[in-house]
Amino acid sequence: MTFDKGRALVIGIANYAAVEDLPAAVLNDALDTAEILKSPKYCGYPEANVTVLTDEAATLENIRRALADLAAAATTDDTVAIFFSGHGVRIGKDAAATSALVPYDCNLTDVTGTTLGEAELSSAITAIKAPRVIFVIDACHAAGTVTLKSGIGEHTEEVIDNGFDEKSLEQLARGAGRVVFASSRAAETSLVLRHERNSVFTTAMLTGLKGAATAASDGAIRVFDLFNHVSETVRQSVQGQQHPVFKASDLEENFPVALMHGGTKSISPSVAQRRRDLEQIMPDLFPLGPTDQDIWLRAGGDVSRLKLNGNGRAQWFAAIRLISLGGGGDISRESLIGAALDEFPAHRELKELL
Known part of the structure; x- marks a missing residue:
């Protein structure tokens, strides 16, 4: 009872070597997402198909290697999910600004050279042969309910800002079957409510992956249904303070991203819904x-x-x-x-x- 054509890379960094730390919920988000994906009670991904990089394991070299391994392993029958929770930065000014994910070993004196920039990340995603790729990015974090942790860019002459902008998200979503979920708009922060184990965004995503996002009748959790659930749940949870973002440039189907509660059978991603929405x-x-x-x-x-x-x-x-x-x-x-x-x-x- 597995989603045997599912592959995933889950990255979570809360405790950085040189960059200011993020709330513990950021790490919990990655760990809990990986467990739900692998669970036969929920999403049904084969355990061997889920790679997890957290804190000191999530170096720039290791992330690059994991993306390359994913591209080498994924076939044209697969569905690929990539999840990142950690710092994101915008480097440069105005139209010349680019976004980047911040690995564990980012060097504050050379932010551009020690982060995973949007051009490199986009190329890595393009190299994945799977026709269905979902990239979930949670990189605009708040510590607590309102305070954004900083610390990036204070030791460099580069113009650095926190977050991941919409233009960069659009670049990552280019290509057939590529979908990007972002936890919030660029001007917002991804909220972590006090005393909660997970961020508001990931709390919604986890409930969706556990079955709350299911609209199909074929035992699958599908990409549009998952985002609809996440978006509406986040909006209600924080009363319009945070708005998840959906990006896709060439998407022809509401494809399955996981099984619902482990499913009642193993399904192919090409299985159609009995009743279309x-x-x-x-x-x-x-x-x-x-x-x-x-x-x-x-x-x-x-x-x-x-x-x-x-x-x-x-x-x-x-x-x-x-x-x-x-x-x-x-x-x-x-x-x-x-x-x-x-x-x-x-x-x-x-x-x-x-």
Whole structure:
């Protein structure tokens, strides 16, 4: 009863050699994510397929080697999950700024040369042959509820800021089947509430991986459903102080990322849902996105509120999520389905969603 085509690399760093430490929850996030992924009661990844690097093991050399090993091992049948929890930095100013993940052995006198920059990281992800890759990045941390720990950039002439920006996330998501989840927007921090074992973001992700994010009927936890659960749970937990980010530029399916509660059987990532949801149906009918044939406008939506990034399927996912958050203008799921039925009146799956 395993998700036998699943592979994962989990990295968590709270106790740095030279950079100021992060809350213990940052390390717990990585350890608990790895255990849930490997658990036959939950996600069902084979234990041998999950690599974990924490604190002093998460050096720049070891992270590079682990990414290279993942690229060498992953096949075109696999699904790959990469999780990073630790410091992230933005190096440089304005349009020239780039983002980087901070390994355990970062040298504060040479931050650029001793971090994993977005260009190198993007190349490492591109080298992974698996057609389904999800990269979860939690690198804008807060210590406690409001105080952001610093310490990076104080000993260098480089212009350094904390966090990981949206432009860099978009670069990491380039390519077919590549998805990026980020714990928060660049201007926000990833909150760790006092006395909690895990960060707000990872708490939501862990409950999703344990089964709360399941919308399919095939025993799988799928990527859109997982993000919807995480985003809504985080929003409710901290009352709009933190907004997880989803990035994908060429995503054609709501692919499985794990089994639900170990599943009732071993499944292939290509298994289709028995009942498709709106996020899957609309891209088939309007493949260019919410502006295709003015469907969003005809359903009462405000096109100016849409973020039209990526391909049509990614745009639809973001647009339908906007409806669930109460945005988009005078539009609802029901009005969108109704507008689509005006053009496809015999569409059985759409009718079942009303």
